[in-house]
Amino acid sequence: MITMTNVTKTYKTGDVETYALKDVNLTIEEGEFVVILGPSGSGKSTLLNVISGLDTVTSGEIIFRGETLTNLDEDEMTAFRRKHLGFIFQQYNLLQNLNVYENIQIGSDIGTAPLDIADLLEKVGLEKARDKYPSQLSGGEQQRVSIVRSLAKNPDIIFCDEPTGSLDEENSKKILQLLQNLNEDYNKTVIVITHNLGIAEMADKVIKMNSGQIKEVTLNKVKKNAQDISWG
Numbered sequence: 001m002i003t004m005t006n007v008t009k010t011y012k013t014g015d016v017e018t019y020a021l022k023d024v025n026l027t028i029e030e031g032e033f034v035v036i037l038g039p040s041g042s043g044k045s046t047l048l049n050v051i052s053g054l055d056t057v058t059s060g061e062i063i064f065r066g067e068t069l070t071n072l073d074e075d076e077m078t079a080f081r082r083k084h085l086g087f088i089f090q091q092y093n094l095l096q097n098l099n100v101y102e103n104i105q106i107g108s109d110i111g112t113a114p115l116d117i118a119d120l121l122e123k124v125g126l127e128k129a130r131d132k133y134p135s136q137l138s139g140g141e142q143q144r145v146s147i148v149r150s151l152a153k154n155p156d157i158i159f160c161d162e163p164t165g166s167l168d169e170e171n172s173k174k175i176l177q178l179l180q181n182l183n184e185d186y187n188k189t190v191i192v193i194t195h196n197l198g199i200a201e202m203a204d205k206v207i208k209m210n211s212g213q214i215k216e217v218t219l220n221k222v223k224k225n226a227q228d229i230s231w232g
């Protein structure tokens with residue numbers, strides 16, 4: 001689905017050149033659950049940013065379903081992102097003056113074949129919260145709304161940067177369960193960046209990064225259910 005070939009990304013600050021990515025080669029299959037691990041500064045966010053076109057590569061090639069993303073101009077890349085990608089970040093970024101349903105509608109309006117909002121709300125146990133405002137919800141609930149918003153447009157790939165961040169185990173596992181269901185029931189490709197080693201137990205493919213390079217790629221023969229992964 002995604003192939004990265006010899007991808008390098010450097011940042012120049014004054015005379016100093018930093019390799020955020022150094023000659024990265026990687027394949028991500030359709031419907032795969034991928035977890036990217038690595039210490040702070042190892043290049044995880046940069047990897048996500050170049051795949052999603054939020055940042056350009058210095059050299060190398062990225063191909064998505066036969067289309068060379070690294071040849072697209074900014075407008076084409078924005079269109080690609082809107083059509084195919086969903087993002088889940090630590091910050092919820094919900095609009096405070098819109099209720100749950102309306103917040104999610106912002107996401108589904110972008111999609112050409114959006115998923116049913118009521119259906120998604122039921123999947124995350126928030127069917128009763130559709131008319132509530134963000135300030136009336138807990139942090140975990142807000143996170144679930146923000147996740148539903150990014151999923152409502154029906155993206156092919158879901159990118160998650162520390163999706164469970166500051167949430168406790170129970171709320172984190174609810175979110176991970178949702179990601180697992182989307183991966184399994186809707187065949188969505190899920191790519192999660194995390195420091196939490198337990199999440200790697202849910203993955204098909206675990207990528208370990210260090211100093212801008214992929215140091216190890218492991219395929220899990222057995223995947224754990226979100227509820228059963230190790231924690232803390």
Ligand SMILES: Nc1ncnc2c1ncn2[C@@H]1O[C@H](COP(=O)(O)OP(=O)(O)OP(=O)(O)O)[C@@H](O)[C@H]1O
Pocket residue numbers: 011012013018019020038039040041042043044045046047
């Ligand atoms: N805009 C930028 N300008 C200069 N250097 C940058 C920039 N963005 C990232 N870097 C550098 O590139 C390297 C990789 O950064 P990146 O954010 O990808 O790491 P990360 O693994 O996601 O870290 P974290 O886990 O802390 O989020 C780091 O050395 C970082 O300082």
